[in-house]
Amino acid sequence: MSTALLIEQLLNGLQLGVMLFLMAAGLTLIFGVMGLINLAHGSLYMIGAFACAIVASATGSFWIGLIASLVAAAAAGAIMEVLVIRRLYERDHLDQVLATFALILIFSEGSRWLFGSFALYLDIPPLLQGAVPLPGGGQYQLYRLAVIGVGISVAVGLHVLISRTRLGMRIRAGESDREMIAALGIDIQTLYTVVFALGAALAGLAGALVGALQSVQVGMGEPVLILAFVVIVIGGIGSIKGALVGAILVGTIDTMGRFLLPKTLALILPASQAGMIGAALASMLIYIVMALILAFRPRGLFAA
C-alpha cells in the first residue's frame, strides 16, 4: 500500500468529517439553545443541494447556485421554525421526533412531486476542476480540498461568531439560562428563528457542496443525518467543539475502516472472505465506536 493512497484516504476521511461537521453543528446548536431534536435537518441538506443544482443549471454558475443553496435552506429553516418547530420547544422529545419525522415525509414526498425521482447532477465549477499532486506520488481532487477548506473556515467562523459577537453572546446565554436572556430583553422568539435558520443554512451548504461530488436526489439527506446524529452523540449533544471532534473522528474512522479493514483481514483470511467480512465490519465500525464511547461516557466526549 502506497503512502499516496493512504494520504488520499485520510483526506477523504477529513472531507467526509468536515461535511458531517456542517450538518452536526446545526443540529447540536439547535439542541443546545432550544432543546430540540430535529430529524428534518437532513431535508434542509437536500433542499440546499436541490437549490444549488437547479440555480446552477439555470444560470450556468455554480457560485450563484451555492448562494441560492444558503438562501433556500435558511428560508426553509425559518419557515419551518415559525410554522411548526416553535410549537415543539415545550414538548417532550417523543413529540419532537414524531413531528420532525412527519416533516421528513412531507419534504421528501413533496420534492419527489416537484422534481421527480430522477437524480439531478451538479458539475464541479471550472475554477476548482483538476487535481493537485500529493507527496509520495498520486493526485488529489482540487474540489475536495476546497471542501475541506470551506469546512475548516466554517468551524473557525462559528467559533468567532459564538465567542466574539453579540449574536454569539445571546446564543451562549440561551444555552445556559433561558430566563436570563428574557430578562436581558432579548427577543427569544427571533433569536430561536435566527439560530434555526443558521443551522439550516449550514446544512444547505453541506448539501450543495456534496451535491457536486454525488448525485442530487430525494432521500440524500437521510444517511448523512444519521451519521450527524452519531457525531453529536459522540461529541456530546449541545457542544460545537464536540461536534467538530466527533465529525472528524467519524469521517476518518468510517473512511479508513472501509479502506483498511478488508486489507488487514486479508492477512489472516482468504481474499474473498476478507473482502466480504471487512466490508460488513467497516459499515458497522462507527456504530461500534459510538457504543464503546457511550458505554464509558454516557453523555459523550464533551458533555455540556
Place this chain on the structure above:
Amino acid sequence: MVEPVLEIRDLRKNFGALKVTDGVNLDLRPGEIHALIGPNGAGKSTLIHQISGSIRQDSGTIRFLGQDMAGLGMAARASLGLGRSFQISSLAPEFSALRNVMLAVQARQGPSFRFFRPVMADKSLTDPAMAMLERVGLAARSNLPAAELSHGERRQLEIAIALALGSKAFLFDEPMAGMGPEGSRSLTKFLGGLRREAPILLVEHDMDAVFALADRISVLVYGRIIASGKVDDIRNDPEVRRAYLGEAA
C-alpha cells in the same frame, strides 16, 4: 452506649473549588430525632443526597446498621431500610396516592419481577398501603392522582411511603416546607410519635418544629458542623447564635 443506626465519619464532598461537605461527623441513635439545621447553602441537602446514595461522597464513610454504604446505589440503600422524603415532593404523578404507597409495599416484599398477578386485586399490597394512608390522614384522598393532591398532602404522602417501606431510619428533608401553620402542627405531632418506630434525621427550617421535636441538634455552616448537642446547649451556643440564629432573628 448504644450503637448508632447511622454513622457518618469525616465525610467530604467538593463541587469544583467549593467544599460542600467538609469533614462532617454525624450519627443517628435509636429512638431519637436528630435535627440538622443551618442557613441556606450550608450543604444540608447535599448531605442528605450523599446519605441516601443519589450523590457519591469524595471521601469518608457512611455506615447504616453497621454496614458500609460505599458502592451501594440509592435503590440498594432504600431496600436496606433508609427511607427518605424529598425537599421537593417526588412522587409518581399519574399514580393515585394509594398506588404510590403500594409501590413501596411491593418493594418491601421482594423483587418486582412478577408479571401476571394484578396489583389492584392483591390485598397484600392494597391493605398495608391503605393502612399507611390512614396513619398520615390521607385515606379519604387515596384514589386521587398524586399530581392532584395539595402541596401539604404530597408531603404527607411521601411520609406514608417512607413508613410503608418499613424504614429503619428516616431522612426527612424539610417536610414542613410550604405547609400552613395547621399542617405544620399536626405533622410535628405525628413526627414526634414516629421516632419510636425509627430514628429521624430531620432537615428543617421551621425552628418551632425543630425545638419542639429534636432530641439533638447539629448546625451545619459552609459544609462543617459547627455545633452539635442538646437543644438547650445549641440554643445558647454563642457561635451558633452568631452564625445562624442571630441572622434569622
Place this chain on the structure above:
Amino acid sequence: MAAREPTVNTLLALLLMAVPLVALAIGEPFYITLATRIAILALAAVGLNIALGLGGLVSFGHAAFFGLGGYVAAILATHAFNGEPLFLGIPGTTSMPVIWFVAIAICALIALPIGAISLRTAGVYFIMITLAFAQMIYYFAISWPAYGGEDGLSLYVRNSLPLVNTAKPLPFFLVCYALLMLALALFWLIRGSRFGAALQAARQNATRLSAVGIAPFNINLAAFVMSAMMTGLAGALFADLNRFASPSMLSWHMSGELIVLIILGGKGRLFGPVAGAMLYVFFEYALGGITERWQFFLGLILLGVVLFARGGLLGLLAGKVQHG
C-alpha cells in the same frame, strides 16, 4: 368515561376480525392480506408499546428487532429449502413454532446488550443510540452478501404450522390475529402487575422508584428485552406474509413507523397499536389508491396529530387514560 375504553377495544377487535370474513364473502381476498398486515404491524407495535408506552423508553431502533425476526424466518426457511445445514450441522426449518421461538430468542439475546448500553443514557441520547444500533444491524444486513444483501431474502413457500394451512390467506390471518390477541393479553397482564407498576413508575419518576428501593435500570432493561421479543415475533410473521425479508424491515423508517402507529392510536393504551395500525394501513391503502405520494399526506396527518390531537384515535374515542 371510564367504562368506554373496554367497549371501544372490543369493537376494534371485532372490526379487525370482521374485515377478512367480509372480504371472503364478497370475494376480495386482497382485503384479508390487508387485515393480516394490520394484525402483524399491531403486534410489532404492542411490543414497542411495552417499552415506549409503559416505560417511556423512546426506542427509535425497534426496526432492528422487527427485521431480525424477519431474517430469522427467511434464513431458516432458505436453509431448509436448500437442504444446507446452518452451522455445526444444525438444519434449517420451515416450522413456524420453531421459527417463532428462534426469532424471539435471538431478539432477546441482541436486545440485552443493546438495552444494557442504551439504558445507561437517557432522553435524546437514548433515542439516538437505539437508532444507531438499528442502523448498525441494517448496514450489516445490506453489506453481508450471504443472505441477499441489499436485495433481501425470499421465502419460496410460506412456512408451515401443524393442522393449519398457512398458505391460504384466512388461516394465516387467524394465526396472526390469535398471536396479536395473546400479545394484548400479555400487555394487559404486565401493565397491571407489580412489574408494570414499577415500569410505569420508572417513566413517571425514576428517582421515586429508586427511593423505594427498586432500581429503574433493571426494570427498564427487562421491559426493553420483552418489548424486542414481541416485535421480533411480528417480524417473523411479516416475512411470512410477504414471503420476503427485506432490509427495509430494518431501516430507520420502519422504526419511525412503529412509533407512529402507537401515537396515531394512543400512547400507552392497550389497543393503541391496534387502532394505530388500522389507521395507518387504511391511510396507506386509501391515500395510496388516490396518489402515489400518499406519504406526503401521511406526514401532514401525523403532524396534525402530534401538534393538535395528542391522545391519538383512542384518546378521541375513549377519553383520557385511566389509572387505577
